Amino acid sequence: MNILGKRYLFFGLSLLIIISGLIILVVRGLPLSVDFRGGSLLEVSFTNQSPVPGDIIAVYHETNIKDVQVRTSETGSYIIRSQFLENETRDTLLKALTEKIGALTVIRFDNVGPSIGKQVTSRGTMAVMVSSLLVVLFIAWSFRGVQNALRYGICAILAMIHDVAIIFSITAFGSLLLGWEIDSLFLTALLTVIGFSMQDTIVVFDRIRENSSTYRRLDFETLVNHSIVQTLQRSINTQLMTVEFLLLALILFGGVTLQEFASILLIGLLSGTYSSIFIAAPILVLWENREWKNWFRRPEQTGA
Amino acid sequence: MARNLTNRIIIIVLILALGLWIDLSDKIQLVNPINDAVLFEQSITPRLGLDLQGGLQVLLEADLPADAANPGADEMETARSIIENRTNALGVSENLIQLAGERRIVGEFPGAEDTDAILDIIQQTGLLEFVDTGDFRPEEGTILQTDFATGSTDATTPPTDGTEPATVYHTIMTGKELRSVNVGLSPTNQPAIDFVLSPEGATIFAQHTAANVGKILAITLDKRVVSAPGIEGDIPSGQGQITGSFTAESANELAVQLRYGSLPIPLKVVETRIIGPTLGEDSLQKSLVAGMAGITIVMLFMGIYYRLPGITADISILLFAVILFAIFKLIGVTLTLPGIAGIMLSTGSALDANILVFERLKEELRSGRMLRQAFDQAWSRAWPSIRDSNIAALITAGILFWFGSTFGATIVKGFSLTLAIGVLISLFSSLYITRTLLALALEVFKPKNLERWIGI
Numbered sequence: 132m133n134i135l136g137k138r139y140l141f142f143g144l145s146l147l148i149i150i151s152g153l154i155i156l157v158v159r160g161l162p163l164s165v166d167f168r169g170g171s172l173l174e175v176s177f178t179n180q181s182p183v184p185g186d187i188i189a190v191y192h193e194t195n196i197k198d199v200q201v202r203t204s205e206t207g208s209y210i211i212r213s214q215f216l217e218n219e220t221r222d223t224l225l226k227a228l229t230e231k232i233g234a235l236t237v238i239r240f241d242n243v244g245p246s247i248g249k250q251v252t253s254r255g256t257m258a259v260m261v262s263s264l265l266v267v268l269f270i271a272w273s274f275r276g277v278q279n280a281l282r283y284g285i286c287a288i289l290a291m292i293h294d295v296a297i298i299f300s301i302t303a304f305g306s307l308l309l310g311w312e313i314d315s316l317f318l319t320a321l322l323t324v325i326g327f328s329m330q331d332t333i334v335v336f337d338r339i340r341e342n343s344s345t346y347r348r349l350d351f352e353t354l355v356n357h358s359i360v361q362t363l364q365r366s367i368n369t370q371l372m373t374v375e376f377l378l379l380a381l382i383l384f385g386g387v388t389l390q391e392f393a394s395i396l397l398i399g400l401l402s403g404t405y406s407s408i409f410i411a412a413p414i415l416v417l418w419e420n421r422e423w424k425n426w427f428r429r430p431e432q433t434g435a
Numbered sequence: 436m437a438r439n440l441t442n443r444i445i446i447i448v449l450i451l452a453l454g455l456w457i458d459l460s461d462k463i464q465l466v467n468p469i470n471d472a473v474l475f476e477q478s479i480t481p482r483l484g485l486d487l488q489g490g491l492q493v494l495l496e497a498d499l500p501a502d503a504a505n506p507g508a509d510e511m512e513t514a515r516s517i518i519e520n521r522t523n524a525l526g527v528s529e530n531l532i533q534l535a536g537e538r539r540i541v542g543e544f545p546g547a548e549d550t551d552a553i554l555d556i557i558q559q560t561g562l563l564e565f566v567d568t569g570d571f572r573p574e575e576g577t578i579l580q581t582d583f584a585t586g587s588t589d590a591t592t593p594p595t596d597g598t599e600p601a602t603v604y605h606t607i608m609t610g611k612e613l614r615s616v617n618v619g620l621s622p623t624n625q626p627a628i629d630f631v632l633s634p635e636g637a638t639i640f641a642q643h644t645a646a647n648v649g650k651i652l653a654i655t656l657d658k659r660v661v662s663a664p665g666i667e668g669d670i671p672s673g674q675g676q677i678t679g680s681f682t683a684e685s686a687n688e689l690a691v692q693l694r695y696g697s698l699p700i701p702l703k704v705v706e707t708r709i710i711g712p713t714l715g716e717d718s719l720q721k722s723l724v725a726g727m728a729g730i731t732i733v734m735l736f737m738g739i740y741y742r743l744p745g746i747t748a749d750i751s752i753l754l755f756a757v758i759l760f761a762i763f764k765l766i767g768v769t770l771t772l773p774g775i776a777g778i779m780l781s782t783g784s785a786l787d788a789n790i791l792v793f794e795r796l797k798e799e800l801r802s803g804r805m806l807r808q809a810f811d812q813a814w815s816r817a818w819p820s821i822r823d824s825n826i827a828a829l830i831t832a833g834i835l836f837w838f839g840s841t842f843g844a845t846i847v848k849g850f851s852l853t854l855a856i857g858v859l860i861s862l863f864s865s866l867y868i869t870r871t872l873l874a875l876a877l878e879v880f881k882p883k884n885l886e887r888w889i890g891i
Contacts, residue, residue, distance in 0.1 A: 218555075218704060218707075222551065236713075237711055238710075238711040238714050239708075239709065239710055239711060239714060240708065240709035241706075241707075241708045241709075242706060242708070243706045246705070247494065247496075254838060254841065255838065261834055262831045262834035262835075266830055266831070269823075269826060270827075273823050273826075315847060319776075319835075319847050322831060322835050322847075322851075323776075323780060323831075323850075323854070326828045326830075326854075327780075329824070329827040329828070330784075330787075330825070330828050331824070333820060333823045333827055334791065334824055337819055337820035337823060337824075341816070341819075364794055365787075365790050365791055368790050368794070369783070369786065369790045374780070374783040376729050376736070377726075377729040377730070377733065377780075377783060378729075378779070379729070380725040380726070380728040380729030380732070381722070381725045381776070383725070384721055384722075384728055389718065389721075389722065389776070392772075392773070393776070
């Protein structure tokens with residue numbers, strides 16, 4: 132099975148998904164939730180009434196609350212986003228909603244100060260950077276026996292960046308079609324995928340490490356391809372069967388709160404497996420062959 | 436094969452028994468057999484997070500200017516325990532107040548119905564100040580601006596009255612100096628609050644009252660004037676009384692608040708989350724169903740695909756669950772939705788280690804090795820990749836945990852903690868338990884037909 136031979140096809144496929152998602156993000160902006168943006172999210176259900184969103188917005192405006200957006204959920208409740216609410220304002224608001232519209236139950240209320248949101252974003256980014264840096268260093272150290280150990284670390288990180296980009300791209304589609312938002316659960320999913328992406332890449336790389344000491348004569352491309360094929364069954368069984376079984380169950384049977392989280396996690400982990408085989412290992416070969424020298428030449432010369 | 440098989444089995448059975456004991460009991464107790472003294476007791480009822488049972492989460496932040504130095508760890512700890520005392524007094528059970536980073540406190544009140552009352556009592560900082568207002572006698576209820584908690588902590592003389600448009604009054608001392616507080620009666624038989632100051636407080640109070648006879652000393656609670664008596668003479672005893680328009684009830688409330696202490700630093704609510712009880716219950720039910728369904732499919736798959744080794748892996752996954760749950764109960768992990776996801780992921784990690792070994796086992800057998808030899812090779816060759824990949828996972832979990840604790844983002848923290856513990860136990864489960872069980876199974880069944888037993 133020659134997986135590496137089609138490497139530019141796989142690169143192209145990934146780029147297609149990533150770029151189309153990024154275009155959505157650039158056009159629409161990041162769908163940040165109150166966790167990062169600051170502000171409040173109130174989810175209520177009314178006992179007897181089913182007002183149109185305009186009625187709710189009117190009550191908010193009467194209470195002098197700005198930036199109001201109302202969305203109805205599948206279960207018939209209302210998800211209302213607005214600016215950060217002081218405690219007293221919230222009391223006034225709930226009273227006003229009850230008086231003007233009807234008896235209600237608060238299902239969920241998230242209220243995040245603007246400064247907190249900003250800090251969470253910056254520290255979250257830092258958490259990602261620090262953990263990836265540590266992992267690169269760890270891989271470089273762990274592969275110190277093979278040639279170009281640092282390369283393995285960097286390729287693992289490139290695969291990870293690929294997975295992160297895929298997640299953002301999928302979330303962009305999700306925000307467009309299903310109203311997904313980037314919240315702290317998204318961050319949890321993202322960091323998990325990063326950890327898993329590394330874990331999976333390391334398994335493939337470990338086989339290359341092992342084989343490179345066994346088959347010294349083999350040229351690098353054949354060696355890497357062989358290693359991928361050897362670990363393929365394991366990759367399929369572990370990722371597609373076990374992890375995806377568990378997460379699929381979570382998506383199908385889990386509560387609404389978890390669906391978005393589980394979907395992102397599922398796609399991210401799928402991408403984690405995909406990128407180990409179709410991104411990380413091929414880049415390793417590409418680097419070894421210094422293929423970029425051929426990228427801008429005439430096609431007839433690249434055949435050599 | 437595994438050496439000392441008997442010993443290994445004994446160890447596994449002991450761990451299993453210990454795990455089941457912890458899993459099935461509500462508290463663990465060690466009693467000295469000679470005198471029946473209780474040596475060790477710990478309640479180990481499982482804790483459910485807010486997202487699973489509903490409730491209120493509040494994030495409080497020290498209300499100091501952004502450029503001011505962070506408050507001391509002692510002060511934050513005092514503030515934390517004061518909030519704990521106050522909210523406990525409300526009768527909310529199982530609340531959890533924790534420090535989150537250097538200037539934040541996160542409070543969680545599972546199952547809380549009356550969230551308003553909790554928010555109110557937390558937000559009343561209960562900052563009692565004795566404020567020098569000079570000749571100005573403020574009305575009761577006026578909000579005074581004082582120089583306390585505006586960053587300047589040094590007790591230098593405040594700007595003289597009238598020179599600034601918004602007068603900032605000087606705080607002589609705060610409720611920190613209170614030693615004891617009781618409800619008493621004023622000379623006019625109105626409810627009042629009697630207080631005794633600490634020695635340092637008494638000195639400050641004595642000096643100030645001696646030097647400012649005839650001036651006004653306003654007493655404010657959270658910057659709101661409670662009463663503004665004139666200083667009639669110096670008070671060297673360090674004892675005094677706060678009078679105002681109190682009812683017996685409000686005097687008592689104030690006394691309770693002062694007794695548990697005023698917060699050493701003002702706090703503001705920067706984040707509130709309320710999760711309705713139905714949403715939590717729904718999530719819990721559904722995740723349990725999802726977990727069961729997922730695990731059943733996985734176990735079936737492992738058994739069918741990997742045959743005998745797969746079945747031993749299934750057993751070791753069950754043991755993994757028993758041990759994991761016991762450890763969660765022991766160290767008091769709060770189970771949240773992301774926490775459940777963390778458990779599922781570490782279960783995946785445990786399975787991955789098993790799969791790595793079994794694939795290796797098949798490979799070695801296909802290359803013509805004897806079963807015994809292939810068995811040893813499988814584990815030793817799979818080890819480096821299991822080790823390295825799990826260390827990478829632990830690094831990420833560690834960074835996440837740090838991130839979660841600094842921000843009071845308890846969901847992230849819960850997830851990373853369960854993931855880290857899960858990964859560690861998954862290593863034990865796949866490297867020790869599966870290996871022992873498979874060695875035992877091979878001894879017992881002595882399989883000849885490898886295609887049927889191992890599925891190569």
